[in-house]
Amino acid sequence: MTGPRHVPVLLDRVVSLLAPALERDVADGPGEPGHTILVDCTLGLGGHSEAVLQRCPRARVIGIDRDPQALALSRERLAPYGERFTAVQAVYDEIADVLADQGLPADGGVDAVLFDLGVSSMQLDLPERGFAYAVDAPLDMRMGDTGPTAADVLNSYTAAELARVLREYGEEKMARRIADAVVRERQREPFTSSARLVELLYDVIPAPARRTGGHPAKRTFQALRMEVNDELRVLQRAIPAAVAAVGVGGRVVVESYHSLEDRLVKRVFTAATRLDVPDDLPFVPEGAQPSYRLVTRGAEQATPSEIEENPRAASVRLRAIERIRANKPPFSTSTGKGAV
Secondary structure, three states: OOOOOOOOOOHHHHHHHHHHHHOOOHHHOOOOOOOEEEEEOOOOOOHHHHHHHHHOOOEEEEEEEOOHHHHHHHHHHHHHHHHHEEEEEOOHHHHHHHHHHOOOOOOOOEEEEEEEOOOOHHHHHOHHHOOOOOOOOEOOOOOOOOOOOHHHHHHHOOHHHHHHHHHHHHOOOOHHHHHHHHHHHHHHOOOOEHHHHHHHHHHHOOHHHHOOOOOOOHHHHHHHHHHHOOHHHHHHHHHHHHHHHEEEEEEEEEEEOOHHHHHHHHHHHHHHHOOOOOOOOOOOOOOOOOOEEEOOOOOEOOOHHHHHHOHHHHHOEEEEEEEOOOOOOOOOOOOOOOOO
16 A cells, blocks of 8 residues: 555554454354454544454454545555455444444444544645645645535634634634634635644744644644534544444444543443442342443553654543443434534
8 A cells, every 4th residue: 555654543452452342252243144343433544444354353344434535545455355344435423324334233233333533644644635734735624525624714713713613622722812813814815724824823822832732733723623524523423323333242442632532432431331320229220230331441541652652642542331231322322413
């Protein structure tokens, strides 16, 4: 495979968490005869999926990505695995529809689901995608090929709307100051390139603030990317759907890189594993036991050696959950616009 190469974060640990669900006796799993099924909801260049296909010979992988470039590269990379790999262009909150198209039920239809959230190395490494602030490029930032771009957001949102995006998704302390400057400058000329936005951020953010927290554009670019791709609302629908999709003995593994993402995952996992009976009840009624158990204790982080080898691992938070009973999950799995 030619082109960018993505170095998967915590690859060995992720595969070790998935393996018990994918290497078990296939007669016990929900998958098709002879195979267990992993849904890789963030396929990217297929690094995690390749490792699973190599190490778990019973596993079949359904890879989901909204990015047609990533799908083309992953298909090339994983072609040697033949029918054990299926690539699907979709947004990962459409997991129920993807499973239906594959002839699988949305409740308990697969053995494992994986999310490696955030922007991929491929997207960062291709300047024309506009994700990176280190080079001048069109302000695109779309993970797929449809919908508004980052330039559209910068040139059409009000100052209040921009400040909200920067504050919520970028945790940017200078959010209103940056938003006011963007609105003022776009009246002179609309924003089209990343270099002009970076220049504005250097002008607006005071020097003492620029000396802490990394590159001054980091938080703004992250916030714009999350807004353009509707990442949190998509994730809010996708995680409950993924938890419902695994059968008994199945696992959901999630790598998050943003505190809001990790908080959302934690909330869904906590709801799924909570024993919802009064504390003073002397027994647990039949059917009241939680349907899931936590596999990781809290959120696991990368070791210093892994961070040195792969700097992207510095902010990762890894969580995993396993379904232990067939009871219905304690939350809605609708893919509509409602909250979890």
